[in-house]
Amino acid sequence: MDYKNILISFEGEIGVLTINRPKALNSLNIETLRDIQEVKNNHVCKILILTGAGDKAFVAGADIAEMKGMSSLEALNFSKLGHSTLKMIQDLDRPVIAAVNGYALGGGTEIAVACDFIYASENARFGLPEVTLGIFPGFGGTQRLPRLIGKGKAKELVYTGKMVNAQEAYQMGIVNRVFPLASLMEETKKTAAQIAGNGVVGIRLAKMVIDAGFNMDLTEACSLESYAFSFGFTTEDQKEGMTAFVEKRKPNFKGK
C-alpha cells in the first residue's frame, strides 16, 4: 500500500507508523488523517509505534494552512475526521506507543494522548496553542487531556496556549519516560519488544478493560474486568503461560 503522508515499516512484530510531512512539521491535513485511518485495514503487527519524520517535530498540530479557509461546516467535518482517526488509534486491538520526537502541538499533543502511552525525547514540546489562533482544540484536547492529567492542568494548557518541555510534561503525567533524542526510538522499541513477548490476548483484553472501565463506576468496571478475566481462561495463551510457569520454561504465546 502506497501512502502519501505516512511511512509504515516493520521490525519483527513491531510496526512503526511515521507521519511524514517534515516540510510542514508533520502537521495533520485531511489526506494525512485519511492515510492514518487506512493503516487499520492494511497492516498487522503486535504493537505499533507512532512517531514523526525528522528530528524537529512529532506533529506540529492540524494543518493551519488547510484550516485557514474552512467554513464552519468544513471545520465540523475536519474535527470529526480527527476524532474518528484518534478513536481508531485508541481502539486499535493492539498497544500503540507514541514516540514524541519534537514539537507535539495542538493536534500533535492530541494524537499522542490518544495512544496508550507516550515516550518523549528531551527536545519534545507539548502544548495546545489553538487559542493563539483564535480557536480551541478540536481533536480531543478538551476531553482526553483532562482525563489524563486532571481538569485544572488541562485548562491551564488550553487557556494559556503555552508549551511545556519534556520534563514538565513528564511531571504533569503526560509522558511516561524521557530519553535523549538519539535513543528515543531504540528505547521505545525495547519496551515494544517486551510487550510483544507477552500474551497478546491478555494485552488486548487489558487494553479494552482499562479503556472501557475508565469512565464507568468502579463496581461496573470491576465486573467488566471479571468477565474479561474469565474469557482469558478460554484461550491457548492462558494454558501455555501457566503450563510454562509450572514447567519452569519460557512461554511460547500464539496469540490465540
Ligand code: CAA
Ligand atoms: N500547519 C501547517 N504548517 C505548519 C504547521 C501547522 N500546524 N506548523 C508548522 N508549519 C510549517 C510552517 O508554516 C513552515 O512552513 P514554511 O517553511 O513553508 O514557511 C514550516 O512548517 C516550519 O515551521 P516554522 O518555520 O514555523 O518553524 P519554527 O521552528 O520557527 O517553529 C513551531 C516551529 C513552534 C512548531 C511553529 O511552526 C508553530 O508554532 N507551528 C504551529 C503550531 C500550532 O499552532 N499548532 C496547532 C494547530 S491548530 C490545531 O491543531 C487544531 C486542532 O486541535 C485540531
